[in-house]
Amino acid sequence: MSVIIRLNRSSLCAHHTSLKTAHRTILNNRDWRPGHFIPKTDEEIAAVAKKYNMIPEDYKPLDPKHSGGDMPDITPVQYVDRSPWEDWDYPNTRQHYNEPKHRYEGVRWDRYRIYYDPNKLPYKPWQKPFLLMVLPATFYIIHCLFGDIKWPYYPSFDPQRVEENAVHYTFEKPTAESREILR
């Protein structure tokens, strides 16, 4: 049984050592599985574009190095770049029903990965290494330079140490015992 399943599995899986469960499910589903060959003629392109819910003019096949079969090459549009005023089927993700998607489009927790543009980042490219390395280094250097300084503790003198020939007093009246010790 396992042999049959392995034969029925898409050869697209062969080049990917670790695929996400969702991708694996899609590729192993006969209804959702992409075609093996890139369409050449206009008729084939029209059929494939209809399969992917696109118009033939928009359809571009994926680069064969991705081993995606006849899947379309889609330029991903970031969530923040989609218009919030459009009547989306899924306003939460700003997507339409049966819309062709980039394979990383659904990664909502890493939206900046799609269409990475450093000009749109909340920080400058040099700020990250600065925060990660330069600031801690400066703090460490300051600590090394000024860490051993004995800061004065107001309002007080240095703590009294028991040494030879050092007499310290309290603010109480002397008792008979303390007088004897003094003698």
Next chain:
Amino acid sequence: MGLGYSIDRYRHPEKYPNIEAGPTFDPLYGFPEGRKTKTSPYTPEEMARLSIPLDHRDYCAHYYRAIMLCYAEYQPRAYRYCNPEKHAYHECLKEDRLDVIKEHERERRLRLRRIRKDEKENREKRMVELNDRLALENEHQSNDI
């Protein structure tokens, strides 16, 4: 201690105690009956023999010694076993530290008192000089007339 205190301490160092120098006045000045002396639990030689760290060779060294012994007894699970000893040590340290703070306050007040006395003496001296000068001028004027 705010910034005003720090600036004033920098501009008038004679008004405030010098922490590095320690108390400068006679410890028995103003105590006609004398003062009670602090008694150390160990002599310096005993502390060296008991291997008490240099930072802890003060008037609470016996409490610190108790903590050392407790830790040696209950290792490796001495956590929270020696809390009574630690508490006693900190209470002792508090009282010991309070005397030093009182010494600081005494030093500060005596310094201000010394400044006040000096000012009073100077003022009297200046008044005497001024009166002499005025008397001389009056004499000259009367002679001219």
